[in-house]
Amino acid sequence: MKLQIALDTLTINECVELLDEVKDYVDIVEVGTPFLLEEGNKPVRVFKERYPQLDILADTKIMDAGELEATGAFKAGADIVTVLGVTNDETIIGALKAAKTYGGKVMIDMVCVKDLAKRVQEVDAMGVDYICCHTAFDVQGSTKSPLGDLIIINANVTNAKSAIAGGVKLDSLDPIVEANPEVIIVGGAISNADNRATMARTMKERMK
Ligand SMILES: O=C(CO)[C@H](O)[C@H](O)COP(=O)(O)O
Numbered sequence: 697m698k699l700q701i702a703l704d705t706l707t708i709n710e711c712v713e714l715l716d717e718v719k720d721y722v723d724i725v726e727v728g729t730p731f732l733l734e735e736g737n738k739p740v741r742v743f744k745e746r747y748p749q750l751d752i753l754a755d756t757k758i759m760d761a762g763e764l765e766a767t768g769a770f771k772a773g774a775d776i777v778t779v780l781g782v783t784n785d786e787t788i789i790g791a792l793k794a795a796k797t798y799g800g801k802v803m804i805d806m807v808c809v810k811d812l813a814k815r816v817q818e819v820d821a822m823g824v825d826y827i828c829c830h831t832a833f834d835v836q837g838s839t840k841s842p843l844g845d846l847i848i849i850n851a852n853v854t855n856a857k858s859a860i861a862g863g864v865k866l867d868s869l870d871p872i873v874e875a876n877p878e879v880i881i882v883g884g885a886i887s888n889a890d891n892r893a894t895m896a897r898t899m900k901e902r903m904k
Pocket residue numbers: 702703704728729755831832833861862863864881882883884885
């Protein structure tokens with residue numbers, strides 16, 4: 697089980713400071729969507745060079761031009777890109793083509809997908825690497841259960857690995873670990889913690 701740290705709001709220098717503190721406890725570094733919009737692929741390049749032992753995920757949330765947009769992130773050094781599950785099949789297939797060319801992986805973000813079980817089966821059959829249930833930032837705190845979505849994904853995948861994102865905190869971690877996703881994505885709970893290294897280490901230990 698892997699811990700992915702999501703970096704959404706910090707500068708590159710602030711992220712380097714944070715990653716130097718937590719690098720021994722995380723497996724994947726996510727360059728979050730707001731960060732990509734602010735900086736382009738520069739953080740992807742910087743983090744890949746400084747932390748070659750960690751996988752870098754560019755949270756591109758691709759909705760169109762799948763091959764083109766995925767290619768840019770892979771060329772910059774991303775190991776994984778994200779594509780939205782609500783998009784056209786052709787976009788996902790395009791991103792998978794780029795992944796094959798550059799030896800990368802594709803994570804499908806299922807945010808806003810209405811029929812989760814059906815779409816999981818469809819994208820799984822296309823050969824994607826990860827399928828991620830995602831409680832959007834703007835609806836975190838609503839009654840919707842991300843854990844329920846994870847269980848649906850795990851029940852409907854054959855080949856892909858599952859991931860979960862969106863407001864994951866230390867006190868919500870244990871039942872998520874119990875549901876056994878491949879990747880647990882944590883942003884604010886680590887980056888806003890009083891002691892970020894202790895929080896990352898504690899979360900990683902609970903995942904074993
Ligand atoms: O993709 C995202 C928002 O769209 C975030 O990176 C994801 O939700 C993880 O961050 P947090 O744990 O702070 O919710």
